[in-house]
Each structure stands twice: as C-alpha cells, then as structure tokens.
Amino acid sequence: METRTGANGADHPAPASSEVLIELTRVSKEYRSEAGLVRALRDVSVSIARGEFVAIVGTSGSGKSTMMNILGCLDRPTRGTYSLGGLDVGGRTNDGRAIVRNRLIGFIFQGFNLLSRTTALENVELPLQYRGVPAGERRVRATRALEAVNLAERMYHTPNQLSGGQQQRVAIARALVTDPPLLLADEPTGNLDTRTSYEVLALLQRLNRERGITICLVTHEHDIAACASRVIVVRDGRIESDTRQDEPIDAAAALAQLPPPQEASAGGDRAADSDAAHGHVLRGGPVPRSAGFAMAGGLALGALVGLLYDAVVLGAVGATIPVLLGFVGEAWWGARRGAKVLGHPLAADQRARLALVYTLITTAVIAFLAGWLVFPTLPASSFDAWVAPGRLPWGIALALLLFVLALALLRYLLLTFFGSGFFQRYVAGRPRRASAP
Ligand code: ADP
Ligand code: MG
Secondary structure: OOOOOOHHHOOOOOOOOOOEEEEEEEEEEEEEEOOEEEEEEEEEEEEEEOOOEEEEEOOOOOOHHHHHHHHOOOOOOOEEEEEEOOEEOOOOOHHHHHHHHHHHEEEEEOOOOOOOOOOHHHHHHHHHHHOOOOHHHHHHHHHHHHHHOOOHHHOOOOHHHOOHHHHHHHHHHHHHOOOOOEEEEEOOOOOOOHHHHHHHHHHHHHHHHHHOOEEEEEEOOHHHHOOOOEEEEEEOOEEEEEEEOOOOOOHHHHHHHOOOOOOOOOHHHHHHHHHHHOOOOOOOOOOOHHHHHHHHHHHHHHHHHHHHHHHHHHOOOOOHHHHHHHHHHHHHHHHHHHHHHHOOOOOHHHHHHHHHHHHHHHHHHHHHHHHHHHHHHOOHHHHHHHHOOOOOOHHHHHHHHHHHHHHHHHHHHHHHHHHOHHHHHHHOOOOOOOOOO
C-alpha cells in the first residue's frame, strides 16, 4: 500500500508547494449495520500538499465517498487521525468540525444541491449568509464568484432556467465564494455529458492553476481522472495505487477537440439565451421583502400622523396632506431598505413590482376592512341601489381600477425619486455607494 505523496512516482519532482494540507494517518472507518460490520476504510494513510489536484478513483462501494466525508469533516474516522492545515480535525466535536468545514472547505456534489426556487445569486450568497456577512458585501462577493465561473449573465436565473453544466458552475461559485483553500467534489460530472464534463473540469483546472486551490475529486471515469495531477485508486477500503501524472490532460484542449455541440446537449443554454433575448430576464432580481415591510411601516406612521392631524388640527376626518405624507414616508423607507439590502438602489423593474404589488395588497386590505366595518353600517337601501340589476357600477369599478393604477404609479415615482442619485447626493447628503465591480 502506498502511504506517501508520489510513492509510485519517486522519480517525479515534488509538487511546487510541498506544504501539507491534508494528512490522513492510519484512518479506518467502520459502519455497524444489521448485516454486520462494514469496513469502509482500512488503515488509510495519505498526505496531500497545497495546490494539488487529486482524483480519487474506484469502483462502486470501494470507499470513495466515505473518504470524502472524512476529508470534508462530515464524518469522523473510527480510528486514526486526520489533520487539515495543521489542525487535528478528526478528534473535534461536531461543532468544531462544522467551523473547520465552513472556513476551509468548499463542496461540490453530483446532484448540484442548489435551492430550486432561488436565483443563482442567492444560492451563491448562502454560505456567506451562514457566516453573517452583511448583505452588500454578500452581493459583491457572490457576483464576483459568478463572474469567475462565467455566469454573471445568469445571476438572476433560477436553477430550472439553467442547463446542467451551468447549474454545476453555480454550485462551484457557491463553493468558491468563501475563498476556501480546499475544494471537495464527489462525482461532480456524474450527471453531465462529456462536453459539459470537460467544461466543468476546465474550470476546476483553471481555479487550481490560477488560485492554487487544492482539489480532491471523486470519479469513476478514467477520462476525468486523467485531468488530475495525481490519481489515487481506492479498492475495498484501501489505497491500491497512488500515481502522480506529470502531464495531465488539459480539459480546455480536450474540449476543443470534441465535435461541435449537438442540438440536444446545447438545449439548456439555448433556452436560457432566448429567454434573455426576449427580455424575460428580470434585470434587478427579486425585491427584498423587507422593503415591503418598511413601506408598511411608513404607511402606518403616515396614517397615525394623519389621524392625529385630523383629531387635533382639523377635528374632522378627510385630510389629504397627511395621506400624501404617508405615501412619501413609505416610499422613502422602502427605497432606503431596498438599497441597504441590495447594496445599491432598486432597479426599475424592482420599483415597478414593489409599487404594484404593494398597492394591490394595501387596496385588498382596505377593501376588506371597508366591507367588514363600513358596509354593515350603511342603510340597506343605499346598498341595494349599488347592486340593483341593470345598474352594475362598471363606471365605479373602472374609476377604482384607474385610481389603484395611479396610486401604483405615484409609488413607483416616489421610489424612483428616493433611490435617485439626486436625492442621495443633494437631499440626504449621502455619497452613492459603488455598485459591484
Ligand atoms: P463509494 O463511494 O466508493 O461507492 P462508499 O464510501 O459509499 O463507496 O461505501 C463504502 C462501503 O461502506 C460500502 O460497502 C457501503 O455499503 C458501506 N457504507 C457506506 N456508508 C454506510 C453507512 N452509512 N452504513 C453502513 N454501510 C455504509
Ligand atoms: Mg460514492
């Protein structure tokens, strides 16, 4: 059994950086099941230096995933020690391992494991959210990670609007966004066709070369393993061979050699492209929910001021000024909240959606309250007149609809004004925040 880096390739030079990142010493993993004891790993010792690109190969059941789970601090060895970057992680508690995992390791899975109803951007932001990184910085870093995998254009797509290869690239961006020194990938190309597999591999090779990220990749395909700088073959829980490959296949070159893409395999990308061409892409992405709540707060405040004004100054109901103040207040809060969450002012489509949805919700609430509080107090005769046959109040309905649309437009304009550079600079006196590079 090989125990050391390059044991099979003693005549090959050592890797550029010989600083050890991963050190497994006599690691065994046993599972107790009804069928008896399963020895998934037996006395495995291996050390991996920073900057290596290692492929772990083996037949099904040979112990590859068990090894990855231990390397990824998802599981601990039954016996033996595991040290990562000089830290003894094998012996740590669950919480201790979770911290190491969060700081040092990015994961890529066969099934991508993306949240399906969430945009690429939000998926990539997630690990930062777990770390408590503020919203503005989250967005900047997630955008940068998506740029690194050439998916900046698809930021606001959800996984079902992306092809398999694009989804795996989003998953890679998510693994990268915390700048981990180690990437672990368990069969990352298992669900992908040859062309897309090489695309993903070319990306991993570039990250390994340009950023010096250490990569451990599990695969059962020899074409994929040929792209790594070192291949560890696992069999029955033991390391069968450990070989350095001085001239690994360059995945980008292999990709160029392949015949041009077939209609079918490019389908996903094409669908997404035509989506963009037809303008279906939402430019500013989802509206932060808290902007709506901020607007509700503004409206409530405006209503309160209005009631006080009515009671104290006018002594009667029906003042226009406080209502307008309420609108101004809510738009101000909403625009401010949106800019704070996103790190830049709301985009035009976000303002439009916020204004429209918010107006519809407030209208529904007011209509409900009116139906519940006001109508029962009206004399029956006036109600009858409204709904009398042949006298359906289409005119009233149309007027109400126009009124609601005018309200939405007013809110849109106010949101635009409060997010504008003019307002930020000359009224609020704040320099506009730089948007993501
Ligand atoms: P691979 O990923 O190479 O296909 P695994 O590491 O998943 O192999 O599994 C190695 C061996 O350990 C297999 O025999 C498998 O059945 C067994 N095994 C894996 N996980 C468990 C578990 N949680 N409980 C019992 N046996 C397991
Ligand atoms: Mg497996």
